[in-house]
Amino acid sequence: MAQVVTGVVVLDCSEPEKLAAFYKEFLDAQDVDASVNLVEIRGADGMRIAFRRDANATPPSWPRPENSLQVHLEFIVxxxxxxxxxxxxxxxxxxxxxxxxxxxxxxxxxxxxGHSFTLRHHHATAPKLG
Structure with a gap:
């Protein structure tokens, strides 16, 4: 029986090098692996994300329904x-x-x-009184 060690989110795109550069800079990430059709990076907290070349990739159109949300990333900031x-x-x-x-x-x-993602900030709540 195989044991899963980690997971990797993979985004299809036409130019994986360019998209990897965007996320690498945004996440202060490091290169993990790169080939002709796939670039993988790892963030400081160990989050792994890869970008796979697909010449026919169409960006999601969210929030329009015709080519809606295909994947959704959320980053806590x-x-x-x-x-x-x-x-x-x-x-x-x-x-x-x-x-x-x-x-x-x-x-x-x-x-x-064109892949959508969310930035989320959790505000500290005041302690309950009484």
Whole structure:
């Protein structure tokens, strides 16, 4: 019986080198492996993500339904505004930005190949009184 050691999220895209560079910079990641059709990186916390060449890849159209959400990544960040500036500076684009007073603040983005992801910040809650 095989034992699973780890999992890797793989995003299909037409230019894996370029998409890997976006996430490598955003996540302060290191290269793990690269071949002609696949580039894999690993973030500081051990998160692994790979990018596979697919000449026919079509970006998701979320939130439009015709080619909807194919995969969704979520990144927990300490400073939402700083993370947003970094994403946009690296070539990402906002999909949905909403301010909320709820415990979770989330903002949606697309990477340079069109894959959607969310930045999420968890606000500390005040201690319960009484």
């Amino acid at each position: 300490e400073d939402m505004d700083e993370a947003e500036r970094r994403v946009i500076g690296l070539g990402g684009r906002p999909l949905e930005t909403r301010e909320t007073t709820a415990p979770f603040e989330e903002r949606g983005y697309a990477d340079p190949s």
